[in-house]
Amino acid sequence: MRGATPRASIAARGSLTRRLAALTALWVAIGLGLLGWYVVRKDEQQIETATDARLTSLLDAVVAVVSFDPLSGPILLRSLADPEFERPLSGHYWQIHGPGGTIATSRSLWDSRLHSPLPAGEGIRARDMDGPREEKLRVLERDVTISGRTGQVPLTVQVAVPRDAMEAEIARLRHQMILAFFVLGSGLVAAVALLVIWGLRPLRRTQEELVEVRQGRRLHMDIAAPSEIAPLVAEIEALIEQNRATVERARHHVGNLAHAMKTPIAVLRNAVEAEDLGMVRGQVATLERLVQHHLRRARAGALAGSAGAECAPYALAGALATALGRLSASRGIRLRVTGEEGARVRADSQDVTEMLGNLMENACKYGRTQVLVTVAPAGEGSISVAVEDDGEGLEEGEDGAALARGVRLDEAKPGSGLGLAIVSDLVALYGGSLLLGHSGRLGGLRAEVTLPGRVVGGRYEGPD
Numbered sequence: 001m002r003g004a005t006p007r008a009s010i011a012a013r014g015s016l017t018r019r020l021a022a023l024t025a026l027w028v029a030i031g032l033g034l035l036g037w038y039v040v041r042k043d044e045q046q047i048e049t050a051t052d053a054r055l056t057s058l059l060d061a062v063v064a065v066v067s068f069d070p071l072s073g074p075i076l077l078r079s080l081a082d083p084e085f086e087r088p089l090s091g092h093y094w095q096i097h098g099p100g101g102t103i104a105t106s107r108s109l110w111d112s113r114l115h116s117p118l119p120a121g122e123g124i125r126a127r128d129m130d131g132p133r134e135e136k137l138r139v140l141e142r143d144v145t146i147s148g149r150t151g152q153v154p155l156t157v158q159v160a161v162p163r164d165a166m167e168a169e170i171a172r173l174r175h176q177m178i179l180a181f182f183v184l185g186s187g188l189v190a191a192v193a194l195l196v197i198w199g200l201r202p203l204r205r206t207q208e209e210l211v212e213v214r215q216g217r218r219l220h221m222d223i224a225a226p227s228e229i230a231p232l233v234a235e236i237e238a239l240i241e242q243n244r245a246t247v248e249r250a251r252h253h254v255g256n257l258a259h260a261m262k263t264p265i266a267v268l269r270n271a272v273e274a275e276d277l278g279m280v281r282g283q284v285a286t287l288e289r290l291v292q293h294h295l296r297r298a299r300a301g302a303l304a305g306s307a308g309a310e311c312a313p314y315a316l317a318g319a320l321a322t323a324l325g326r327l328s329a330s331r332g333i334r335l336r337v338t339g340e341e342g343a344r345v346r347a348d349s350q351d352v353t354e355m356l357g358n359l360m361e362n363a364c365k366y367g368r369t370q371v372l373v374t375v376a377p378a379g380e381g382s383i384s385v386a387v388e389d390d391g392e393g394l395e396e397g398e399d400g401a402a403l404a405r406g407v408r409l410d411e412a413k414p415g416s417g418l419g420l421a422i423v424s425d426l427v428a429l430y431g432g433s434l435l436l437g438h439s440g441r442l443g444g445l446r447a448e449v450t451l452p453g454r455v456v457g458g459r460y461e462g463p464d
Helices: 016-065 164-199 201-214 230-274 277-303 313-327 349-366 419-429
Strands: 066-069 073-076 093-097 103-105 125-130 136-148 151-162 334-339 343-345 370-377 382-389 433-438 445-455
Touching: 016 066, 016 093, 016 136, 016 151, 016 164, 066 136, 066 151, 073 103, 136 164, 164 201, 201 230, 230 277, 313 334, 313 343, 313 349, 313 370, 313 382, 343 370, 343 382, 349 370, 349 382, 349 419, 349 445, 419 433, 419 445
Parallel strands: 334 370
Antiparallel strands: 066 073, 093 103, 093 151, 125 136, 136 151, 343 445, 370 382, 382 445, 433 445
16 A cells, blocks of 8 residues: 555464463363273273172172082072072073083073083183173173082083163263363363463563554553563563664764754855855865765664674774785885684674774874784673874873864874764764773874674784
8 A cells, every 4th residue: 555654574373372272172182081081991990890799799609509410400509689580581690501511590581591601711700791681791600510419510600690780880980070071171271271361461561562662652661571571571672772772863963964064055155156166175075074974873873783783803904904004005014913813893894994994094194114903802792902003192181182073183194083083983883982092012002992792713812
């Protein structure tokens, strides 16, 4: 749309709350499902064990009263106490297999029979089978040997009860466990969703305050952020301050440029009216110098604080020394660069070149035979670049005047008097410092620039 402000495209990738809630629901469903299956399975085994224990008691009761008649086969010496064994097709049955295929059954079986027993083995054997009415039965059987009239008689005793009661109890347990785990899982998912919503409140408050800052309703973010997002909030606040400072510097530079150009423009107007071409050329040069100076300051102000602006002062000084050495070869001046090759300063390379170029050019201009540039660490988080010469140096109290814009301490030397002032302005924009003093090595002026930086490796060569 015409007139709209361009924006970076930010693709929203769904709600973080819904994403975490969905992942939590999946994990809870899997975890509680496995746990529920394990618990239900264990309870089913316990119910089956309890049923088998009761059925074992019935089996023992049958074994205790069983006998064998050679004429009629297996018999019970007396009736069992449980009346269900007397009621036809009640589901409670006993059956005894004797030698020669003889079989004795409970009255409840009526004219039906249970399945043949499993092959002979030790102990009690348990299994499930269908009963006379196709009902599910739980069957226990045991091989026993009793004393008869003809000697030892092997018998196989079977006792069966319906599985209905056991199945009903298992179903009731399974239903209760599913309901309990569903309620527990739903509560866990809801609790996690509420925790996520509550935990993300600082982020939503941060977004609201950013909107207010952008709309001009507040100057700073005022939020008590938890430790996890406090660094993010601090960086956002620092970015806001940096942008505000950049805008203020731009306004300041525009004001300074307008103020500085008022007088040359007035003089230029008068010179044009008087047709003084020499004056016109001089004022045009002044205007051009002012524009270039303020453009450099504005660009440096915009780059100041940029995390991506980093350069190697040793390499820049070496390149400048090569170029200035050729220009100063006729005067016999020798330039040397020494120090920490791995030093890096957080500043734009063009601005660092501007600083070092002005300092080294001044050193070549006022030095006699030597100019020494030393790059070295200057404490934690700082790098210093010292430019020394063997000239006359500064008199006591002249360092402040040397930094003033347009002031030339030696009128015999060419120049505009802006070099050191430009260096001072650029250094200040990057949070550094510029110190002028006496060189203890060469005897002339020592100009030391200190900028934020670090050492990333390399070797250190002390000045020889």
